[in-house]
Amino acid sequence: MAKHSLVIVESPAKAKTIGKYLGKEFEVKACMGHLRDLPKSTLGVDLEHDFEPVYKPIKGKEDIIADLKKSAKSAEMVYLATDPDREGEAISWHLKQLLNLPDEKTRRVTFNEITKNVVQESIREPRDIDQKLVDAQQARRILDRIVGYELSPLLWKKIRRGLSAGRVQSVATRMVDDRDREIEEFKPEEYWTLDANLFGDDAKKLPFAARYHGKDGKKAELKSAEDVDAVVHETEHAPFTVKTVKRTDKQRSPSPPFTTSTMQQEASRKLSMTPRRTMAIAQQLYEGVDIEGEGTVGLITYMRTDSLRISEEALASAKTFIRGRYGEHYAQTHRYKAKAGAQDAHEAIRPSNVNWTPEQLKKDLTGEQYRLYRLVWSRFLASQMANAVYDSVAVEVEAAGHSFRASSSSLKFSGYTAVYEEGKDEEKE
Incomplete structure (x- = not known):
């Protein structure tokens, strides 16, 4: 049997798109997200020994784990191609541990956009797993578990069963309470307009x-x-x-291109989409959609980002497109600085190919996909236009x-x- 490499991604849609770009010498499989986690029935964190986590394979994922182990064993090289964020880095680390992959046959690759050039270039330039990102995700997960296990039973006792408390809910509740107190203490002042x-x-x-x-x-x-x-x-x-x-x-x-938060806000205002629905549709556009004449292609860059950075290649493409469609006076390159504290790990959210206009793709997209893609495409194009x-x-x-x-x-x-x-x-x- 000819030597081949295994590429592990998170979803079947992503596997289908990437498989098309890599060819027959690569086998692409989906792990369907996390395959191991802290146990549900116990705390799973050793509080006495430096908060050491205790991970267990997730119930119901046994067949996926067995299939990946079999494929990894026969592969010459295993590329871990989960999402390019903390969570994706942690999933890759868990896969390496779970599948017993040796260092010499394990590589990490990430795709900011799922297009042929980016996928092939990323495979040619893999890296090691970033342990700092993995540790950051583990710290968040452990904090979630400790806070949740301590506070959730209190909520069940004082309010009602089934409520969950955690790293985010607890702080958000405090902020809402502080704001409520401010409102109560506010002294209204009368004013008139004429x-x-x-x-x-x-x-x-x-x-x-x-x-x-x-x-x-x-x-x-x-x-x-x-x-x-x-x-x-x-x-x-x-x-x-x-x-x-x-x-x-x-x-x-013009407004800068979208980050995750601004995309969610605009989709809520203009499309009446909840943040969860917005991210689900954005994930579909990122992972790949079947386009007539093109096959399965990723239409936008990675949608979890706080960066306003745009690649020079994308800036040049936008300038050419705007000149051709609107005229020379409408094109004006803008480079945006990230806000203080932004991690700037990925580009801003933009179309992977600005020449694919929403009108051209409309017949191949669902109603929600079309509306969100049009929003992302329009916002990016406008960000590179004149005042x-x-x-x-x-x-x-x-x-x-x-x-x-x-x-x-x-x-x-x-x-x-x-x-x-x-x-x-x-x-x-």
């Missing part, structure tokens, strides 16, 4: 509203009905004269020493808004 509906000398011109700003050149707040009545009384019969008119071009920059330019006019009107202000803007150059505008939780003014 608009003057004004007409120009020319009866054909439309009326406009000007908001009260202040008196004698200073900003003032109206804190009672009496304050409002006083201003109305003083200006009721006074002439309103235009004091200043300022006309400027204002620019608005939108608005013709802005600000007017200050004065009457009896009181000033009122009004502003208006109209789109002068669409820029990135030709493709995408970020949704807001509040309604637009």
